[in-house]
Amino acid sequence: MQVHFDTGNIMLFQFPEHWIRILGRRIRNVHLKEFTKKGTDHSLETFRPLLDGTTNWPAVIEAFDETGYDGYLTFEYFHPYPHYPEALVYQTPDSLNRMLGRSV
Numbered sequence: 001m002q003v004h005f006d007t008g009n010i011m012l013f014q015f016p017e018h019w020i021r022i023l024g025r026r027i028r029n030v031h032l033k034e035f036t037k038k039g040t041d042h043s044l045e046t047f048r049p050l051l052d053g054t055t056n057w058p059a060v061i062e063a064f065d066e067t068g069y070d071g072y073l074t075f076e077y078f079h080p081y082p083h084y085p086e087a088l089v090y091q092t093p094d095s096l097n098r099m100l101g102r103s104v
Contacts, residue, residue: 002026007060008033008047008076017056020063027069032096033076049080049088050095057099 005027007016012035020027034053036046051057073096081087097103 002028004029004031006031006033006076007055008035011035011037011053011055012046015056015059017059017063020060020067020069024067027067027071029071030064030069030073031076032073047076047078047080049077049091050075051098052080061099061101 003023003026005016005020005023008031010016010019032050034048034050034055036048036053038054047053075092077088
Protein backbone atom coordinates (compact mmCIF):
# COMPACT_ATOMS: atom_id res chain seq x y z
CA MET A 1 0.00 0.00 0.00
CA GLN A 2 1.22 3.49 -0.86
CA VAL A 3 0.09 6.83 0.49
CA HIS A 4 -0.59 10.28 -0.92
CA PHE A 5 0.25 12.39 2.12
CA ASP A 6 -1.31 15.82 2.69
CA THR A 7 0.27 17.95 5.42
CA GLY A 8 -2.76 20.22 5.72
CA ASN A 9 -5.44 17.54 5.94
CA ILE A 10 -3.65 15.63 8.69
CA MET A 11 -3.38 18.86 10.72
CA LEU A 12 -7.14 18.69 11.30
CA PHE A 13 -6.52 15.85 13.75
CA GLN A 14 -2.80 15.22 14.31
CA PHE A 15 0.63 16.54 13.31
CA PRO A 16 2.27 15.69 9.98
CA GLU A 17 5.75 15.12 11.43
CA HIS A 18 4.29 12.31 13.57
CA TRP A 19 2.59 10.53 10.65
CA ILE A 20 5.47 10.99 8.23
CA ARG A 21 7.62 8.86 10.51
CA ILE A 22 4.89 6.22 10.91
CA LEU A 23 4.13 5.97 7.19
CA GLY A 24 7.78 6.29 6.15
CA ARG A 25 8.58 4.63 2.83
CA ARG A 26 4.90 4.14 2.01
CA ILE A 27 4.59 7.86 1.18
CA ARG A 28 4.69 8.23 -2.62
CA ASN A 29 3.49 11.80 -3.16
CA VAL A 30 3.09 14.82 -0.92
CA HIS A 31 0.73 17.77 -0.89
CA LEU A 32 2.33 20.62 1.02
CA LYS A 33 -0.62 22.52 2.38
CA GLU A 34 -0.65 24.95 5.28
CA PHE A 35 -3.21 24.82 8.06
CA THR A 36 -3.88 26.94 11.12
CA LYS A 37 -5.13 25.53 14.42
CA LYS A 38 -6.00 29.04 15.59
CA GLY A 39 -9.74 29.15 16.17
CA THR A 40 -12.17 26.27 16.12
CA ASP A 41 -13.78 26.34 12.71
CA HIS A 42 -12.75 23.76 10.14
CA SER A 43 -13.76 25.70 7.04
CA LEU A 44 -11.53 26.23 4.03
CA GLU A 45 -10.30 29.38 5.79
CA THR A 46 -8.19 27.18 8.08
CA PHE A 47 -6.06 26.28 5.06
CA ARG A 48 -3.54 29.09 4.57
CA PRO A 49 -0.67 30.04 2.25
CA LEU A 50 2.57 28.26 3.13
CA LEU A 51 4.22 29.63 6.30
CA ASP A 52 1.01 31.44 7.33
CA GLY A 53 -0.33 28.74 9.63
CA THR A 54 0.66 26.61 12.59
CA THR A 55 2.44 23.75 10.80
CA ASN A 56 5.87 23.07 12.30
CA TRP A 57 7.69 23.07 8.95
CA PRO A 58 11.20 22.46 10.37
CA ALA A 59 9.88 19.29 12.06
CA VAL A 60 8.01 18.23 8.89
CA ILE A 61 11.09 18.64 6.67
CA GLU A 62 13.24 16.82 9.25
CA ALA A 63 10.77 13.91 9.28
CA PHE A 64 10.84 13.68 5.47
CA ASP A 65 14.66 13.71 5.58
CA GLU A 66 14.69 10.93 8.19
CA THR A 67 12.46 8.71 6.05
CA GLY A 68 14.49 9.34 2.90
CA TYR A 69 11.54 10.77 0.97
CA ASP A 70 12.73 12.02 -2.43
CA GLY A 71 9.47 12.17 -4.37
CA TYR A 72 7.38 15.04 -5.59
CA LEU A 73 6.25 17.94 -3.42
CA THR A 74 3.08 19.51 -4.79
CA PHE A 75 1.09 22.45 -3.49
CA GLU A 76 -2.61 22.80 -2.88
CA TYR A 77 -4.31 26.12 -2.23
CA PHE A 78 -7.85 27.40 -1.84
CA HIS A 79 -7.38 30.83 -3.45
CA PRO A 80 -6.33 32.83 -0.38
CA TYR A 81 -5.81 35.96 -2.47
CA PRO A 82 -9.12 36.62 -4.25
CA HIS A 83 -7.96 39.81 -5.96
CA TYR A 84 -4.38 38.81 -6.84
CA PRO A 85 -4.18 34.99 -6.98
CA GLU A 86 -1.03 35.20 -9.11
CA ALA A 87 0.83 36.34 -5.97
CA LEU A 88 1.06 32.64 -5.06
CA VAL A 89 3.32 32.09 -8.08
CA TYR A 90 5.95 34.17 -6.30
CA GLN A 91 5.15 33.35 -2.68
CA THR A 92 5.15 29.55 -3.04
CA PRO A 93 8.72 29.00 -4.31
CA ASP A 94 10.02 31.56 -1.81
CA SER A 95 8.33 29.68 1.03
CA LEU A 96 9.61 26.31 -0.20
CA ASN A 97 13.17 27.62 -0.47
CA ARG A 98 12.96 28.88 3.11
CA MET A 99 11.51 25.56 4.31
CA LEU A 100 14.32 23.61 2.62
CA GLY A 101 17.02 25.95 3.92
CA ARG A 102 17.95 27.28 0.50
CA SER A 103 19.14 30.85 0.15
CA VAL A 104 16.45 33.23 -1.09
